Amino acid sequence: MIGVTRHVPVLLSSVLDGLNPQPGGCFIDGTVGGGGHTAALLDHTRPEGRVLALDADPDAIERARTRLSAYGDRAVLVHRNFADLSEVAAACGFAEVDGVLLDLGLSSDQLVSNRGFGFQASGVLDMRFDPAQEQTAADLVNTLDADELADLIFKYGEEPASRRIARAIVAARPIHTADELARVVTDAVGAQRRWRGRIHPATLTFQALRIAVNDELGALMQALPEAVELLKPGGRLAVIAFHSLEDRIVKEFMRRESREVIVQPDSPPGFVGRAPALRLITTKPIVADEAEVSANPRSRSAKLRIAEKVRHAARANSPTITRA
Numbered sequence: 243m244i245g246v247t248r249h250v251p252v253l254l255s256s257v258l259d260g261l262n263p264q265p266g267g268c269f270i271d272g273t274v275g276g277g278g279h280t281a282a283l284l285d286h287t288r289p290e291g292r293v294l295a296l297d298a299d300p301d302a303i304e305r306a307r308t309r310l311s312a313y314g315d316r317a318v319l320v321h322r323n324f325a326d327l328s329e330v331a332a333a334c335g336f337a338e339v340d341g342v343l344l345d346l347g348l349s350s351d352q353l354v355s356n357r358g359f360g361f362q363a364s365g366v367l368d369m370r371f372d373p374a375q376e377q378t379a380a381d382l383v384n385t386l387d388a389d390e391l392a393d394l395i396f397k398y399g400e401e402p403a404s405r406r407i408a409r410a411i412v413a414a415r416p417i418h419t420a421d422e423l424a425r426v427v428t429d430a431v432g433a434q435r436r437w438r439g440r441i442h443p444a445t446l447t448f449q450a451l452r453i454a455v456n457d458e459l460g461a462l463m464q465a466l467p468e469a470v471e472l473l474k475p476g477g478r479l480a481v482i483a484f485h486s487l488e489d490r491i492v493k494e495f496m497r498r499e500s501r502e503v504i505v506q507p508d509s510p511p512g513f514v515g516r517a518p519a520l521r522l523i524t525t526k527p528i529v530a531d532e533a534e535v536s537a538n539p540r541s542r543s544a545k546l547r548i549a550e551k552v553r554h555a556a557r558a559n560s561p562t563i564t565r566a
Contacts, residue, residue: 249278249351250538251275251279252534252538252544253528253541254279254282257282260524261283261340263286263340264287265287265289266289268293268338269294269339269340269341269342270293270327270336270469270472271293271295271296271345272296272327272344273296273297273344274302275297275302275345276305276306276349277309280293281310284313290316292315292318293317294318294330294331295318296323297371299349299372300373301355302349302351302352303319305351318336323372323461324461325457325460325465327342328468328471328472337472338477339473339474340473340474340478341473341480342472342477342480343482344462344469344482345482346462346483346484346488347482347488348452348484350540357370360420361448365419365420366418367380367417367422368380369455370455375455375456379451379455380417383411383423387412388411391411391412392407394450395407395447397450398449398454398459398487399447399448399449400486403431404447406430407426407430409430410427410430414426423444423447424442424444427443427447428443431443449485459487459488459491462488462492463491463495466491467495470519470551475552476551477551478523478550479496479520479549480547481547483527483544484543484544484545485543496520496549499519499520500518500521500522502517502518517552518552519552520551521551524547524548527546528546529545
């Protein structure tokens, strides 16, 4: 039986300030998680506002269904990855919305599940958001050769000791549980890296495996332009990222879409200019203050970026963005 959520929504006040929900508004929450952001959007859009909330994790959908039951059909919950944002929105009647929120990364509920997301869990080394997916973290750990594994850990985890860790993993195979993997990685990086600061030595390796298993960066790159297409003019896109790879993708996308593309005399034949699609609301990411970090340590690494769909496409009225 699915229990009550433990997840605390991060940067909630900043998200609400950025999306500016009004009575009757229509929003999409691409990762419902524990339902906290969705509930707040529903509260601020009373009495007729609606929120379409997706999640790749079926357990998250069931927890949210219980938590949000009082909102009735104003809360539309769908078990799908936000990579399918356009398709789901069209099917559910959310063709044009006032805002889209993407809260990336893990929820606290997933960390304490038995699917291998946490370092000290004895559950199977799974890491799938959606159990219907075929490939698990154990598949990658136990089948990739040392070079492939090292490349994966470096690419998605930016782990400087990736080759040493990969060799240790291959030598310790088979590895079946998260706590087994955490011990192998900790031993591989040596005593000087153990619990340096606040970061467990296996953090980057686990991050890399989770991203690879769920194709998180690919899903994000697919969802961002679809989210912009779904926005009304003046509607806003808010994205909360928890590590540099995600945040870099979001930053570069928003910066690129906020720039005007002008046809130059030396532009290639067929080159098409365009007006900016977005206006940056945040030129630097919003981060949690000391009070929130103290109450919810997982908010420490959260970075919120917000952009608004441009109301008027005419280039003469387009804003000039010099930096992001």
